Amino acid sequence: xxxxxxxxxxxxxxxxxxxxxxxxxxxxxxxxxxxxxxxxxxxxxxxxxxxxxxxxxxxxxxxxxxxxxxxxxxxxxxxxxxxxxxxxxxxxxxxxxxxxxxxxxxxxxxxxxxxxxxxxxxxxxxxxxxxxxxxxxxxxxxxxxxxxxxxxxxxxxxxxxxxxxxxxxxxxxxxxxxxxxxxxxxxxxxxxxxxxxxxxxxxxxxxxxxxxxxxxxxxxxxxxxxxxxxxxxxxxxxxxxxxxxxxxxxxxxxxxxxxxxxxxxxxxxxxxxxxxxxxxxxxxxxxxxxxxxxxxxxxx
Amino acid sequence: xxxxxxxxxxxxxxxxxxxxxxxxxxxxxxxxxxxxxxxxxxxxxxxxxxxxxxxxxxxxxxxxxxxxxxxxxxxxxxxxxxxxxxxxxxxxxxxxxxxxxxxxxxxxxxxxxxxxxxxxxxxxxxxxxxxxxxxxxxxxxxxxxxxxxxxxxxxxxxxxxxxxxxxxxxxxxxxxxxxxxxxxxxxxxxxxxxxxxxxxxxxxxxxxxxxxxxxxxxxxxxxxxxxxxxxxxxxxxxxxxxxxxxxxxxxxxxxxxxxxxxxxxxxxxxxxxxxxxxxxxxxxxxxxxxxxxxxxxxxxxxxxxxxxxxxxxxxxxxxxxxxxxxxxxxxxxxxxxxxxxxxxxxxxxxxxxxxxxxxxxxxxxxxxxxxxxxxxxxxxxxxxxxxxxxxxxxxxxxxxxxxxxxxxxxxxxxxxxxxxxxxxxxxx
Numbered sequence: 001x002x003x004x005x006x007x008x009x010x011x012x013x014x015x016x017x018x019x020x021x022x023x024x025x026x027x028x029x030x031x032x033x034x035x036x037x038x039x040x041x042x043x044x045x046x047x048x049x050x051x052x053x054x055x056x057x058x059x060x061x062x063x064x065x066x067x068x069x070x071x072x073x074x075x076x077x078x079x080x081x082x083x084x085x086x087x088x089x090x091x092x093x094x095x096x097x098x099x100x101x102x103x104x105x106x107x108x109x110x111x112x113x114x115x116x117x118x119x120x121x122x123x124x125x126x127x128x129x130x131x132x133x134x135x136x137x138x139x140x141x142x143x144x145x146x147x148x149x150x151x152x153x154x155x156x157x158x159x160x161x162x163x164x165x166x167x168x169x170x171x172x173x174x175x176x177x178x179x180x181x182x183x184x185x186x187x188x189x190x191x192x193x194x195x196x197x198x199x200x201x202x203x204x205x206x207x208x209x210x211x212x213x214x215x216x217x218x219x220x221x222x223x224x225x226x227x228x229x230x231x232x233x234x235x236x237x238x239x240x241x242x243x244x245x246x247x248x249x250x251x252x253x254x255x256x257x258x259x260x261x262x263x264x265x266x267x268x269x270x271x272x273x274x275x276x277x278x279x280x281x282x283x284x285x286x287x288x289x290x291x292x293x294x295x296x297x298x299x300x
Numbered sequence: 301x302x303x304x305x306x307x308x309x310x311x312x313x314x315x316x317x318x319x320x321x322x323x324x325x326x327x328x329x330x331x332x333x334x335x336x337x338x339x340x341x342x343x344x345x346x347x348x349x350x351x352x353x354x355x356x357x358x359x360x361x362x363x364x365x366x367x368x369x370x371x372x373x374x375x376x377x378x379x380x381x382x383x384x385x386x387x388x389x390x391x392x393x394x395x396x397x398x399x400x401x402x403x404x405x406x407x408x409x410x411x412x413x414x415x416x417x418x419x420x421x422x423x424x425x426x427x428x429x430x431x432x433x434x435x436x437x438x439x440x441x442x443x444x445x446x447x448x449x450x451x452x453x454x455x456x457x458x459x460x461x462x463x464x465x466x467x468x469x470x471x472x473x474x475x476x477x478x479x480x481x482x483x484x485x486x487x488x489x490x491x492x493x494x495x496x497x498x499x500x501x502x503x504x505x506x507x508x509x510x511x512x513x514x515x516x517x518x519x520x521x522x523x524x525x526x527x528x529x530x531x532x533x534x535x536x537x538x539x540x541x542x543x544x545x546x547x548x549x550x551x552x553x554x555x556x557x558x559x560x561x562x563x564x565x566x567x568x569x570x571x572x573x574x575x576x577x578x579x580x581x582x583x584x585x586x587x588x589x590x591x592x593x594x595x596x597x598x599x600x601x602x603x604x605x606x607x608x609x610x611x612x613x614x615x616x617x618x619x620x621x622x623x624x625x626x627x628x629x630x631x632x633x634x635x636x637x638x639x640x641x642x643x644x645x646x647x648x649x650x651x652x653x654x655x656x657x658x659x660x661x662x663x664x665x666x667x668x669x670x671x672x673x674x675x676x677x678x679x680x681x682x683x684x685x686x687x688x689x690x691x692x693x694x695x696x697x698x699x700x701x702x703x704x705x706x707x708x709x710x711x712x713x714x715x716x717x718x719x720x721x722x723x724x725x726x727x728x
Contacts, residue, residue, distance in 0.1 A: 153501065156697060159565060
């Protein structure tokens with residue numbers, strides 16, 4: 001009787017169409033659970049422990065977080081990440097939007113310029129970093145150009161804490177501006193032309209149409225770009241590792257570099273996990289703020 | 301229709317289960333089915349050493365036909381260190397690896413390696429093992445000792461010296477045999493004749509400072525010891541980097557850049573031996589005997605003008621060179637094939653003469669024997685190197701007072717030492 005009941009239950013389950021769908025999704029779900037969900041949960045757990053990879057984990061509660069906020073190195077990396085993200089994002093938005101407006105203005109050779117501006121974004125960031133490292137050298141292209149044209153003595157772009165962060169910011173803007181320009185361009189081309197025509201008839205000049213039509217209708221695009229670019233800046237790692245390794249001093253030691261150093265060189269896994277949690281929280285809060293600020297009811 | 305549907309569902313389910321079984325068990329079945337053993341050997345990139353070891357590995361495989369050796373070459377020592385640690389933490393990693401001395405304290409305290417297998421050498425004591433090894437290999441063994449057991453077979457013991465470009469000396473009207481920088485003070489003097497400036501820019505440096513944290517710390521540590529100071533006190537409990545010796549050493553390097561202008565302010569960090577191989581530098585002090593083979597391969601135009609001289613001393617300082625460093629073959633405690641790994645290690649260290657020829661062991665010619673015998677042991681871990689370098693860059697690049705940066709460095713090193721869960725070997 002019992003076996004029959006089990007057989008019936010088995011048949012019932014297998015006759016359900018939902019199960020078939022579930023089976024198709026299962027491999028992806030298993031992959032997600034193992035490689036995404038489990039590491040995230042594990043990282044949260046590790047952030048509450050003291051662990052160096054080789055000894056057993058010791059639960060310390062919020063100890064790692066308390067230590068972090070008393071650690072001047074962490075606070076410095078927090079500050080550097082903030083400066084870098086703010087500077088890069090602002091420059092990036094201004095540059096990419098300006099380029100998109102230029103390309104969208106029906107000037108000559110715009111297609112060609114569009115390709116040129118977009119090209120850096122298809123290059124590997126590692127390659128870009130290495131090429132720019134050479135350009136930033138004492139007798140590199142940039143210093144030679146400044147010397148020849150403006151008679152400026154060579155600038156220690158990557159070895160002075162005055163310039164190092166700025167140098168990486170310039171490189172990142174050069175590298176990413178083309179990509180964001182394309183997104184802005186798509187947003188611009190999605191705005192109905194009739195709105196501009198109507199504004200023109202009403203006597204609006206270029207500035208008015210930009211402020212009253214273009215910017216408000218670009219809000220959804222701004223939202224996407226602001227979230228993606230802030231995330232990218234907060235997660236930037238390779239250029240800092242390859243160009244300066246966080247130096248000179250700790251002037252370019254961003255949070256990702258600090259996490260990497262604490263985890264793999266100092267073997268402080270608990271502390272590194274706590275730093276990652278803080279970085280995650282910052283990103284999460286930023287995204288919420290951006291969604292709220294750029295929330296748009298505009299439909300066209 | 302319903303029966304057909306059920307059949308399809310069962311078929312899909314069965315195939316899914318089979319697929320998972322193949323994925324999870326297939327690999328193991330395949331490995332167990334073979335009778336050969338695969339030994340994983342990891343080391344860092346150094347072309348002459350890799351080329352020396354490849355035929356030895358082939359020889360080993362011929363000697364043991366059931367063993368296959370998989371050699372992995374990491375781009376650098378820090379890269380190797382990172383990969384080894386992560387692999388070990390996952391219970392895997394190499395069977396045999398070649399690691400530098402700065403990591404020994406950490407590795408041995410976490411139980412990552414096993415002591416040398418005496419049976420492999422047909423010996424009953426470590427003393428007997430030493431007698432069976434070549435002099436250079438045996439001499440370096442003491443660096444790999446922990447609680448009366450030896451954990452590594454030395455593949456490299458080295459120190460830095462001064463490399464000069466004789467062609468540049470000739471052009472400056474200097475005799476490279478007499479006018480070389482025997483002291484730091486002399487370096488400042490001859491440097492001003494060697495340096496080339498055009499339109500206010502140094503286009504050829506007289507002396508290039510290493511901007512790689514590990515090598516910078518070795519150079520700086522050498523200078524400190526010459527002045528009676530050190531980075532860490534002899535008992536290893538606190539940093540003494542902010543002593544008068546530290547301030548004078550850092551001020552000397554600062555003066556090279558801003559007072560005598562013989563060293564250009566580096567444009568990029570993390571460069572070793574910068575500019576020498578391109579002819580943009582006349583003197584460097586961060587290269588060992590291995591540099592000769594490296595230069596021959598990579599800069600054949602500069603190689604004929606390379607000459608090694610002793611590491612500069614201070615006029616009123618101690619007559620000692622730069623701290624020594626070394627590498628050794630070590631067998632992982634995770635390895636299933638420990639004995640086979642030691643057999644491979646034994647073959648790899650069998651060519652000490654060849655290692656000496658490519659500069660992995662210090663040559664018998666001047667100035668090397670004195671430099672290696674006076675330099676002492678370099679045992680500073682990477683974390684302290686980074687703190688020292690951070691302080692130095694603040695002074696050298698941002699012109700912050702040396703005393704201020706070294707005081708900050710001392711605080712950081714003291715904090716690091718207090719939190720360190722193991723003892724750094726070499727300190728009492």
